[in-house]
Amino acid sequence: MANTPVYNWPPMNTRKVIGKPLKRLDGPVKASGRAKYGSDKKFPGMLFATYLGSPHAHARVNSIDTSEAEKIPGVRAVHVITGPGKEIQWQGTEVAAVAADTEEIARDAVRRIKVDYEVLPHFVDDANLSAAGSHGKAAGEVVQGDPDKAIQEAEVVSDGTYGIPIVTHCCLEPHGCVISWKGDQVEAWPSTQFVTGWAGTLAPNLKVPAANIHVLQDYIGGGFGSKFAPGAWAEIGAILSQKAGGRPVKIFLERNMELEIAGHRPSAYGNIKIAGKKDGSITAWQSSTWASGGFPGAGSPPLPYVYSNIPNQRRNHVSVSTNIAGSQAWRAPNNQQASFLTCSALEDFAAKAGVDPMEVFRKNLSYTPRAELYGYQLDKAAELSEWKKLWKPRGSQTGALRRGLGMGVNAWGGGGHACTARTTINPDGSVLLEMGTQDLGTGTRTVMVQVAAETLGLQPNQVKLVIGDNHLPPGGSSGGSTTVGGVSSATRKSSMNALYKLFDAVAPAWNVQPEQLEAVDGQIRVKGTPGKSMTWAAACKKIAPGSKIQETGANEQRNPMGLNTAGVGGVQVADVTVDTETGQVRVNRFVAVQDCGLIINPRLAESQCYGGIIMGISTALLEERITDNETGHMLNADMEFYKLAGIRDVGDIVVHLDIREENDKRGVIGLGEPPAIAICAAIGNAVANAIGMRVPHIPMTPMHVLNTLEGRKA
Amino acid sequence: MSSKKEPQSLDKRKAGFSRRGFLGGVGLGAAGTGLLERPAEASPAAVAVSGPGPVPITLTINGKPVNLKVEPRVTLLDAMRNHMEPPLTGAKRVCDRGSCGACTVIMNGKSVYACTVLAIDAQGKRIETIESLPVNNPISTAFVDHDAQQCGYCTPGFVMATKAFLAENPNPTVEQVNHGLGGNLCRCGTYMGIRQAVVQASKAMKGAKQNG
Numbered sequence: 001m002a003n004t005p006v007y008n009w010p011p012m013n014t015r016k017v018i019g020k021p022l023k024r025l026d027g028p029v030k031a032s033g034r035a036k037y038g039s040d041k042k043f044p045g046m047l048f049a050t051y052l053g054s055p056h057a058h059a060r061v062n063s064i065d066t067s068e069a070e071k072i073p074g075v076r077a078v079h080v081i082t083g084p085g086k087e088i089q090w091q092g093t094e095v096a097a098v099a100a101d102t103e104e105i106a107r108d109a110v111r112r113i114k115v116d117y118e119v120l121p122h123f124v125d126d127a128n129l130s131a132a133g134s135h136g137k138a139a140g141e142v143v144q145g146d147p148d149k150a151i152q153e154a155e156v157v158s159d160g161t162y163g164i165p166i167v168t169h170c171c172l173e174p175h176g177c178v179i180s181w182k183g184d185q186v187e188a189w190p191s192t193q194f195v196t197g198w199a200g201t202l203a204p205n206l207k208v209p210a211a212n213i214h215v216l217q218d219y220i221g222g223g224f225g226s227k228f229a230p231g232a233w234a235e236i237g238a239i240l241s242q243k244a245g246g247r248p249v250k251i252f253l254e255r256n257m258e259l260e261i262a263g264h265r266p267s268a269y270g271n272i273k274i275a276g277k278k279d280g281s282i283t284a285w286q287s288s289t290w291a292s293g294g295f296p297g298a299g300s301p302p303l304p305y306v307y308s309n310i311p312n313q314r315r316n317h318v319s320v321s322t323n324i325a326g327s328q329a330w331r332a333p334n335n336q337q338a339s340f341l342t343c344s345a346l347e348d349f350a351a352k353a354g355v356d357p358m359e360v361f362r363k364n365l366s367y368t369p370r371a372e373l374y375g376y377q378l379d380k381a382a383e384l385s386e387w388k389k390l391w392k393p394r395g396s397q398t399g400a401l402r403r404g405l406g407m408g409v410n411a412w413g414g415g416g417h418a419c420t421a422r423t424t425i426n427p428d429g430s431v432l433l434e435m436g437t438q439d440l441g442t443g444t445r446t447v448m449v450q451v452a453a454e455t456l457g458l459q460p461n462q463v464k465l466v467i468g469d470n471h472l473p474p475g476g477s478s479g480g481s482t483t484v485g486g487v488s489s490a491t492r493k494s495s496m497n498a499l500y501k502l503f504d505a506v507a508p509a510w511n512v513q514p515e516q517l518e519a520v521d522g523q524i525r526v527k528g529t530p531g532k533s534m535t536w537a538a539a540c541k542k543i544a545p546g547s548k549i550q551e552t553g554a555n556e557q558r559n560p561m562g563l564n565t566a567g568v569g570g571v572q573v574a575d576v577t578v579d580t581e582t583g584q585v586r587v588n589r590f591v592a593v594q595d596c597g598l599i600i601n602p603r604l605a606e607s608q609c610y611g612g613i614i615m616g617i618s619t620a621l622l623e624e625r626i627t628d629n630e631t632g633h634m635l636n637a638d639m640e641f642y643k644l645a646g647i648r649d650v651g652d653i654v655v656h657l658d659i660r661e662e663n664d665k666r667g668v669i670g671l672g673e674p675p676a677i678a679i680c681a682a683i684g685n686a687v688a689n690a691i692g693m694r695v696p697h698i699p700m701t702p703m704h705v706l707n708t709l710e711g712r713k714a
Numbered sequence: 715m716s717s718k719k720e721p722q723s724l725d726k727r728k729a730g731f732s733r734r735g736f737l738g739g740v741g742l743g744a745a746g747t748g749l750l751e752r753p754a755e756a757s758p759a760a761v762a763v764s765g766p767g768p769v770p771i772t773l774t775i776n777g778k779p780v781n782l783k784v785e786p787r788v789t790l791l792d793a794m795r796n797h798m799e800p801p802l803t804g805a806k807r808v809c810d811r812g813s814c815g816a817c818t819v820i821m822n823g824k825s826v827y828a829c830t831v832l833a834i835d836a837q838g839k840r841i842e843t844i845e846s847l848p849v850n851n852p853i854s855t856a857f858v859d860h861d862a863q864q865c866g867y868c869t870p871g872f873v874m875a876t877k878a879f880l881a882e883n884p885n886p887t888v889e890q891v892n893h894g895l896g897g898n899l900c901r902c903g904t905y906m907g908i909r910q911a912v913v914q915a916s917k918a919m920k921g922a923k924q925n926g
Contacts, residue, residue: 027858030866031873032851033804033844040795040803048796103796104785172808172816172867172901221806221867222901255809441864441902607861607907614903639809639899647905648892 005496007489007561009598010454012664016521017454021603025446025460026439030219037219038189039252041178047076048103049240049251052110053260054082054093057122057323057632061086061115066096068112074101075109077243081236088117089295090325091633092260094232099240099249122323122632126267126292127163127697129318136290136318139300145312147275150284154275158349163269163697164340164680166292166625169330170644173221174258175231181206181238182246186213190234191252193223194477196419196436196470202230206238215470223440224615225329226263228477256637263328264625266293268301268337272345275312280355280363282346284312289341292320293327301338306374306409306569307346309367323632324625329479331615332412332673336680340698343408343681348694351394357407357685358382358391361571370569374409377571377593377658381407384654385573385591395692400581403588406685407573408678414670415566416485416555417476421494423452425502425549429540431456433495434466437475437487442672443604444483450600451488455495457519458536473552481670485564486555488600488668492563493553501549505542506534564668568595570675572613574620574682575651578690580709583702585687587617587651590679595658597669602659609655609675616679618645621700764834771834775802776846782833790836791817791828794843804844804870808899815898818871818878819843825878827897842877844870852918853877859914862907868900876912886916 012019029035066078077099082088088095096113100106123135151157177190186208192198192215199213206213220227237251253262270289276282285307291298297319304310330336350357362378365371382388391405424432433452439445445465453460466472476486503514506524510532518527525533543549555564575589592613599605622643626635636642655675680698687705688694695708765786773780773793784797791810794802805828808816812830819828820842847854853873856862863869872895879894880886886894891912900908 023858024861024863026866027861027863028849028854030863031854031857031869032847032849033870033873034849035866036803037806037867039807040801042796042799042801042803102785103792104788170901172806172814172865172899174808220865222865224901255811441866603861607864607904610906611864611903614905615901618903638811639813640811644814644899644901645905646896646899647908648896650903650905653906 005500007493007496007563009492009563009667012661015454017450017460018600019602022446022450022460022601024443024604025449035219037173037221038177038191038217039173039221041189041250043178043248046178046248046250047099047101047240047244048106049097049099049237049249050103050106050110050254051094051257052096052113052115053257054088054091054095056088056117056119057091057124058120059088059117060120061088061095062118063116064096065114068114069098069109072105072109072112074105076100076247077240078109079236079239079243081232090261090323092257092325094236097236097240097251099244124322124324124627124632125629126166126320126322127269129269129290129320132320135321137297139317139319142315143313147284147286147312147314150312151273151275151286154283155278156349156353157273157275158345158352159271159273160345160348160694161271161696162341162344164267164337165698166264166267166324167619167623168259168264168625168642169224169226169262169328170259170639170642171222171224171226174253174255175227175262176233176252177237178248178250179234179237179241180246180248181242184208184212186238188213188215188234190215190217190230191220191227192217193220193227193438193440193479195438195468196474197477198230199470202234205235217438217468220438220440223478224331225333225479228329228479255639259637259642260634261325264294265330265336266291266298266327268341270341272341274345274349276349276353278353280350280353280360282310282349282364282367285310286314287341288316290318290320291337292322294324295321296326297321298327299334301334301341303338303342305338305342306411307342307364307367308369324627331612331676335410335412335677339408339410339678340680340684343678344684344694347406347685347688356391358387361407361409373569373595374571377569377595380593380656381571381573381591384593384656385575385589387573390575394689397690397692401577401579402690403575403577404686404688404690405573405575406682406687406689407571408681408685410570410572410674410677412481412568412674412677413566414481414485414568414674415557416489416560416564416668417480417482418555418557419476419486419490420473420552420554421487421490422473422550422552423494423498425498425540425543427540427543427545427548429537431458431463432466433463433491434472435475435487435490436470436472437467437483438478439467440478442478442483442608443601444487446604447484447600448487448491451491452495455492456499457521457523459522481672481674484600484670485668489555489560489563490553493555494551495553497551497553498549501551502539502543506539509542560667562667565597565666566669568669568674570594570678572678572682574686576683576686576690578687578705580691583705585621585700585705587683589652589654590617591654592675593656593658594671594675596663596671597666598664599657599659600668602657605657605671606655608671609657610653612673612676613653613679614645614650616676617650617683620680620683620698621645621649624699769834771837773833773836773841774839775841776843784833786832786834788833789829790819790831790833790841793833794828802843802845806867806871808867815875816868816871818874818898820874820878823881825875844874853915856911856915856918860907860911862904862911864902864904868898872898872900872908876915880912880916880919884916884920886912888913
């Protein structure tokens with residue numbers, strides 16, 4: 001009875017659960033404060049740990065004395081992380097940690113630790129390439145075609161300087177975990193984007209088998225790319241626990257250290273020349289860029305972004321190492337920087353040529369990998385933003401309040417990661433779906449249940465889902481917009497596999513072949529034979545008593561079988577008003593036209609777009625890690641001065657998700673990152689359009705805007 | 715409050731940033747603005763000298779007395795999250811400095827940041843946390859209906875801020891919502907849903923009042 005399913009998605013017009021805007025399943029538990037995050041856990045005997053972070057950006061530890069800390073009643077474990085002789089390369093480096101009965105005691109103890117540092121010279125000025133000296137590493141020049149000739153012969157050459165600073169993830173739940181280590185057994189409740197892989201990274205550091213590290217997570221308070229690895233805190237927490245006889249230790253970063261060391265998006269700066277004709281067609285690109293992701297430096301953003309096939313190019317890039325903690329992946333790594341640098345330069349070229357930038361973006365589409373897609377999106381974005389009516393040539397406005405429109409483009413992969421789902425059907429009809437994955441707030445739980453319910457012909461509330469445990473079949477890391485493609489495909493497969501086993505058990509009742517059966521509306525029935533059907537419950541009674549159907553299904557990245565794919569584009573338009581007297585930039589409306597594949601839940605997909613755009617607006621208007629050149633300190637390591645956008649700051653947002661049958665056929669494509677890419681580009685261009693001058697550096701704060709208007713260098 | 719407080723907080727300021735120094739500083743600045751209640755107005759239970767060791771306190775949380783022994787420097791937020799058994803964790807600790815609203819609770823009918831209120835000063839006050847609301851209360855339901863949460867870490871603070879806001883603005887415009895909830899921050903970017911959720915909740919609560 002060989003009965004192997006052909007994996008596919010049901011046709012768009014027959015779907016009962018997939019494609020429906022189900023409310024997120026964990027909404028009520030979150031919105032009522034009942035959801036327990038790792039940082040909410042409290043176990044009997046649990047200790048509270050806190051750190052001593054280095055106050056110096058570059059130093060060597062000469063000596064460290066923890067004796068006063070150890071004397072404090074209630075202190076249960078002290079651990080020196082950066083001992084004598086070790087070199088510190090950034091402020092906030094974990095020097096020592098204390099676990100105590102209360103957090104108050106732990107903080108007191110940390111203050112009593114005496115460290116003698118030899119302070120060394122530091123370099124933190126990533127915006128200033130000329131000061132970088134040996135901190136900069138050139139990547140080597142790349143030349144395509146003949147850029148010199150093309151620039152020489154061009155009718156129009158634009159030349160601009162642009163900068164996008166380091167911004168921090170600022171996850172609301174800080175990095176950390178509750179962890180206990182007793183004997184060779186470790187149990188951890190981390191805040192992580194990778195439940196399945198967390199133990200394997202921690203194991204060698206503790207010299208404990210990964211199989212002995214049990215990882216559990218129900219909810220995570222934000223990750224955005226910064227919470228894949230356990231981080232130093234897991235190892236430190238485990239050691240403190242072991243020293244304290246295996247008592248669980250809660251070790252989460254305090255907000256200042258969260259902002260200093262827990263992750264950030266690298267900066268990018270550059271001088272860019274674009275050459276071309278008066279009609280707006282481009283002939284050459286020349287860029288000299290540099291970037292810093294802190295101490296490890298930073299890779300080169302992919303330039304020119306999207307318009308990658310400009311025929312004549314010269315590109316130089318320098319990776320700058322600073323005495324700042326290392327970067328972490330940040331919601332579309334390198335793409336925001338690349339989009340900002342490229343689209344700013346394109347807008348400046350358009351202004352120089354005296355051509356509507358929408359036309360420049362359109363006229364040069366042959367240099368993009370997907371001209372037809374972007375062409376369609378440019379039209380749609382122009383329509384939704386009322387571009388033709390509202391756009392005015394740069395510099396044509398007068399008065400204190402000036403309105404401007406600007407645009408940007410995005411591109412992203414977002415296929416499905418490797419992962420395995422397990423579907424269990426019990427004789428009583430109950431269904432269990434399991435995977436060692438995590439729901440970052442993207443809606444992973446909800447889409448998994450929707451796929452299983454659709455496949456089995458059930459209602460979502462008939463599927464019980466368990467995730468967040470590394471003893472379950474392996475999940476992937478939630479990064480690269482690969483989660484929804486992975487979990488939906490694996491769930492489809494495991495649920496089809498289980499259903500076909502159920503068909504095997506049911507088919508003899510009607511003396512038909514299993515492949516003649518289908519599961520629809522809570523029934524198993526013979527296709528095309530209305531009389532031959534039985535309820536789901538009756539069908540499941542055919543499963544041998546005491547037995548159950550349990551099947552896995554895996555998504556393979558190299559062979560997604562058409563269930564998921566990669567590759568989306570998008571066009572975004574910002575409509576802003578700039579107050580030229582105060583420098584205040586207000587977003588009136590933000591339009592995002594986003595390419596997508598098969599959408600499992602349009603409500604959640606839309607939320608991903610809103611979220612990416614709002615995070616982008618926040619970085620475009622407000623966010624910047626400010627590091628003092630003199631002291632090497634982060635000056636705004638708190639949420640009063642490291643500003644996130646509030647509800648007042650984001651304006652109106654219009655999302656157009658391109659849900660069409662031809663896109664649906666591509667399979668599932670992730671959406672966490674693509675809509676988050678082009679916001680700095682679009683807002684920066686809108687400001688330039690409004691005030692007639694390029695504000696070279698993001699964020700568009702009053703200071704940067706007024707400096708530009710007054711001709712001052714920031 | 716404590717005369718013993720000063721030397722210790724000075725000592726801590728030398729060594730680094732201390733909560734007590736921070737609150738002291740804020741208290742001085744805020745006394746005139748009424749942002750924080752003056753220590754002198756705190757409950758009589760906060761005697762002239764207390765601490766620095768743990769002192770017994772009684773809080774009234776969600777209508778029930780809660781007896782704790784905490785140091786005077788412990789915030790209401792940390793008292794609920796770290797010292798209560800079982801803990802109340804709906805209020806989250808995010809900025810810990812009165813900037814983000816994730817720890818919003820309602821005290822004597824007004825929304826406050828629980829990270830900027832000392833537990834000993836919260837004695838004698840009616841403290842309402844999100845745990846006092848049923849899971850399917852009109853505000854939380856509106857947040858679910860409009861997908862006004864993603865990771866959900868800021869959401870309980872928003873729900874409590876909304877409750878206090880609607881008590882004073884039962885029929886808000888979107889502009890009023892933008893101002894009324896400006897003291898809470900979300901990192902996932904759920905503001906579009908929140909605007910709609912607050913409007914829905916205002917209608918649902920008015921309906922409930924009329925029916926009731």
